[in-house]
Amino acid sequence: xxxxxxxxxxxxxxxxxxxxxxxxxxxxxxxxxxxxxxxxxxxxxxxxxxxxxxxxxxxxxxxxxxxxxxxxxxxxxxxxxxxxxxxxxxxxxxxxxxxxxxxxxxxxxxxxxxxxxxxxxxxxxxxxxxxxxxxxxxxxxxxxxxxxxxxxxxxxxxxxxxxxxxxx
Amino acid sequence: xxxxxxxxxxxxxxxxxxxxxxxxxxxxxxxxxxxxxxxxxxxxxxxxxxxxxxxxxxxxxxxxxxxxxxxxxxxxxxxxxxxxxxxxxxxxxxxxxxxxxxxxxxxxxxxxxxxxxxxxxxxxxxxxxxxxxxxxxxxxxxxxxxxxxxxxxxxxxxxxxxxxxxxxxxxxxxxxxxxxxxxxxxxxxxxxxxxxxxxxxxxxxxxxxxxxxxxxxxxxxxxxxxxxxxxxxxxxxxxxxxxxxxxxxxxxxxxxxxxxxxxxxxxxxxxxxxxxxxxxxxxxxxxxxxxxxxxxxxxxxxxxxxxxxxxxxxxxxxxxxxxxxxxxxxxxxxxxxxxxxxxxxxxxxxxxxxxxxxxxxxxxxxxxxxxxxxxxxxxxxxxxxxxxxxxxxxxxxxxxxxxxxxxxxxxxxxxxxxxxxxxxxxxxxxxxx
Numbered sequence: 001x002x003x004x005x006x007x008x009x010x011x012x013x014x015x016x017x018x019x020x021x022x023x024x025x026x027x028x029x030x031x032x033x034x035x036x037x038x039x040x041x042x043x044x045x046x047x048x049x050x051x052x053x054x055x056x057x058x059x060x061x062x063x064x065x066x067x068x069x070x071x072x073x074x075x076x077x078x079x080x081x082x083x084x085x086x087x088x089x090x091x092x093x094x095x096x097x098x099x100x101x102x103x104x105x106x107x108x109x110x111x112x113x114x115x116x117x118x119x120x121x122x123x124x125x126x127x128x129x130x131x132x133x134x135x136x137x138x139x140x141x142x143x144x145x146x147x148x149x150x151x152x153x154x155x156x157x158x159x160x161x162x163x164x165x166x167x168x
Numbered sequence: 169x170x171x172x173x174x175x176x177x178x179x180x181x182x183x184x185x186x187x188x189x190x191x192x193x194x195x196x197x198x199x200x201x202x203x204x205x206x207x208x209x210x211x212x213x214x215x216x217x218x219x220x221x222x223x224x225x226x227x228x229x230x231x232x233x234x235x236x237x238x239x240x241x242x243x244x245x246x247x248x249x250x251x252x253x254x255x256x257x258x259x260x261x262x263x264x265x266x267x268x269x270x271x272x273x274x275x276x277x278x279x280x281x282x283x284x285x286x287x288x289x290x291x292x293x294x295x296x297x298x299x300x301x302x303x304x305x306x307x308x309x310x311x312x313x314x315x316x317x318x319x320x321x322x323x324x325x326x327x328x329x330x331x332x333x334x335x336x337x338x339x340x341x342x343x344x345x346x347x348x349x350x351x352x353x354x355x356x357x358x359x360x361x362x363x364x365x366x367x368x369x370x371x372x373x374x375x376x377x378x379x380x381x382x383x384x385x386x387x388x389x390x391x392x393x394x395x396x397x398x399x400x401x402x403x404x405x406x407x408x409x410x411x412x413x414x415x416x417x418x419x420x421x422x423x424x425x426x427x428x429x430x431x432x433x434x435x436x437x438x439x440x441x442x443x444x445x446x447x448x449x450x451x452x453x454x455x456x457x458x459x460x461x462x463x464x465x466x467x468x469x470x471x472x473x474x475x476x477x478x479x480x481x482x483x484x485x486x487x488x489x490x491x492x493x494x495x496x497x498x499x500x501x502x503x504x505x506x507x508x509x510x511x512x513x514x515x516x517x518x519x520x521x522x523x524x525x526x527x528x529x530x531x532x533x534x535x536x537x538x539x540x541x542x543x544x545x546x547x548x549x550x551x552x553x554x555x556x557x558x559x560x561x562x563x564x565x566x567x568x569x570x571x572x573x574x575x576x577x578x579x580x581x582x583x584x585x586x587x588x589x590x591x592x593x594x595x596x597x598x599x600x601x
Contacts, residue, residue: 017437020232020444027229027414031407046226054223056232057455060448061193070191070449073501073546088189095190099197103216110216133216 005146009066012139016059023052044122051119051129058132062139065096066146086154093147100140107134169207171472175464177202182460192502193449196456196510200463210466218462219455222509226410227333228454230281231326231505232447233413237420238285239439241276241391244424244431247289249388250275256376256384258358263365264373265298266311270357273315274322275388277350278395279416281326283319283541284446287312287549291556301371305559307364310542310567313553314575315357317538320504322350323399324416327504327534329409330454335512337526340403341600342534344593345527349535349582356574364570390423403597450505457506461513474517487522488583491515491529492536499540503548507537527593527601528586535579542568 026045033041064070079085114130178199185195197215204212222228241247254271261267269290276286291312298308320327323343332339364370376384397419398412407415424431431439464470482490494515498507512533519529541549544561550568554561582589593600 013441016444016448017441020236020440021436023229023232024414024417027233027411028418031411031414035406049229050224050226053229053232054220056444057223057448057451060445061452063445064449064452069445070193071453071503071546071548072189072191073186074189075187075545076189091188092190095185095188095198096194099194099201102197102201102212106212106216109213110220130220133220 002146005066005142008139008142009063012059012063016056016063019052019056019059023049023056026052047119047121047124051124054129055132058136062136062143065140066143068147082154083157086151090148090151090155093144093151097141097144097148100137100144103137104134104141105137107137110134169203169467171467171469174203174467175469175472178460178464186501192506193453193456196453196460196506200456200459203463203467214463215456215459218459222455222458223451225333226408227329227339228451230329230410230413231451232443233410233417234281234324234326234329235285235447236440236443237413237416238276238280238282238289239443240417240420240424240431241279242285242289242292243435243439244420244428246279246388246391246420246423246428247272247276247293249384249391251290251293253381253384253388253392255373256381259373260375261358261362261365262372263303263361263370265294265301265303266307266361266365266370267358268373269294269298269311270315270354270361273318274350274354275392277318277320277322279391279398280319281324281329281413283316283538283549284552286319287316287552288556290316291553295553295557299557303370304368304567305557306564306567307368307370309550309553309557309559309564310571311357311361311364312557313542313547313550313564314568314571315354316549316553317541317575318350318353320538320541321346321353321535323347323395324402324409324412325534327508327537328530330505331508331512331530331534332409334508335516335526335530337530338600339409340405340597341527341593342530343399343402344596344600345531345589346534347592348588349531349578352578352581353575356578357571360571360574364567390427394419450503453503453506454509457509461509464510465513470514470517473514474521477518478521482522484522484524485584487518487524488528488532491519492532492579492583495533495536496539496543499537500543501546503546504537504540507540508533525586525590525601527590528582531582531589532579535582539572539575539579542572 026049029042030045033039079088111127111130111134114126117126119126182195182199185198186192200215204210204214250272251268254268258267258271272290273286276290280286295308295312299305323346325346328342329339332342398416401407402409402412494511498511541547550561554564
């Protein structure tokens with residue numbers, strides 16, 4: 001199971017890298033067409049860039065859940081024992097899982113509204129973009145389930161298995 | 169529900185979750201849930217829908233692109249060329265490398281719009297060099313972190329782009345308004361470095377010959393053209409802020425890949441990934457912060473707060489100070505971008521009420537939030553510099569405080585004399601006012 005999750009995590013990293021590279025293309029086309037006229041003025045460039053951008057945000061948020069790199073604020077003293085750390089992390093991960101489940105549930109409702117819409121410029125079915133929201137919810141649920149299991153093992157006294165570190 | 173009840177539930181839940189160390193972006197989203205589930209007039213899909221609306225803005229695309237441009241500059245060794253130039257120009261002053269650190273931050277800020285990229289790029293080059301020459305670790309970390317805040321004050325600036333996009337203020341105008349405070353902060357930091365160098369007897373570098381300076385300038389010249397292309401392009405209407413950010417990316421690629429040949433196809437995926445990852449995290453926070461802000465606005469919380477503050481009958485200066493304090497306080501705990509969304513929209517009616525110019529209001533906010541990048545507990549630039557300098561954040565706090573004091577004086581100047589920031593936009597592009 002861990003291997004599958006790790007592979008999925010790596011896959012998301014590759015997709016994120018490719019999307020970032022791809023996003024440069026439409027905006028460049030837009031500038032070149034306006035200032036040189038060597039290519040026609042496509043009307044879909046801005047929209048495609050925006051859609052890549054939304055996927056980048058959602059995939060970035062998925063990766064950061066597993067890496068433990070979402071911004072947090074360190075106000076309390078560090079936990080004195082591994083068990084206490086396990087309890088603290090468990091509370092955090094359960095809270096995050098609550099939003100993840102909410103996102104999954106209502107993201108599906110949101111995505112369904114996308115199914116009956118097409119974008120104004122490029123004619124893309126909006127489901128392709130809206131679906132990033134419930135997918136983010138689902139991916140968080142998977143990554144958080146893995147983390148919650150690790151927290152539980154820590155609380156029960158087992159050594160923490162190899163895996164991405166939570167943020168310092 | 170009354171504005172008071174809504175804000176008590178939402179802000180209360182947010183604070184508790186953040187203290188428990190739930191990530192800020194998730195805490196903002198979670199804080200919306202009780203209201204969305206209780207209030208009959210609202211559907212829970214609002215959360216997702218408001219996030220989608222905030223992301224579906226072309227202007228925000230500039231954020232990942234400016235981050236990418238800055239990371240490309242670091243990967244391509246352009247930062248090193250800027251360091252060499254700064255060393256030739258100011259390395260001979262007492263506390264030479266401290267001045268180099270400040271000067272290079274100013275130059276880098278003109279190219280990149282990100283303070284964190286500034287702290288990471290310059291810090292990785294100069295922190296080891298400064299420690300080797302005998303500078304205290306705390307001063308080294310403090311000056312690197314404090315000078316990196318110029319990244320978002322001197323144009324281009326990611327924070328200004330977000331501000332402009334959210335509050336419908338001209339980004340060209342904001343960019344021009346940032347130049348004077350940025351330069352003033354440079355001088356302030358150099359003054360502080362000079363005092364530190366005298367008191368702590370920091371080393372003095374060797375003076376470069378005119379020829380060496382010219383050579384260093386020649387090596388960095390192509391990189392130094394970037395601010396003119398980006399800021400000039402936006403101010404004179406050749407391209408939008410988002411397009412300018414892509415031009416910055418393409419220019420860094422051409423410089424690093426074709427001219428300097430310092431960045432190859434192998435390094436590119438790593439730079440793309442790191443930029444996208446960081447942008448993703450920051451912007452995800454914008455999404456949940458937007459939903460949070462929207463919900464507060466739906467229950468007219470900003471208006472209630474503005475009415476409350478208007479009851480104080482504060483003049484423009486007192487209001488300016490109040491705004492600065494609010495941004496400084498929130499900047500200690502959360503990232504600048506969600507802070508703009510949460511607080512900026514709330515304070516806007518207050519600023520308008522006393523007739524404050526939108527650019528003036530924006531600059532008070534931007535400078536205050538920039539300081540938040542080096543204040544604990546959540547000062548991203550301080551965290552980056554401290555980890556590069558391998559010192560605990562708390563050990564650098566005293567020097568941070570000493571350097572921040574004169575910088576706060578610049579903030580007070582910005583509050584007291586709006587003309588200080590308004591004269592440049594008025595001179596160059598009056599249409600922005």
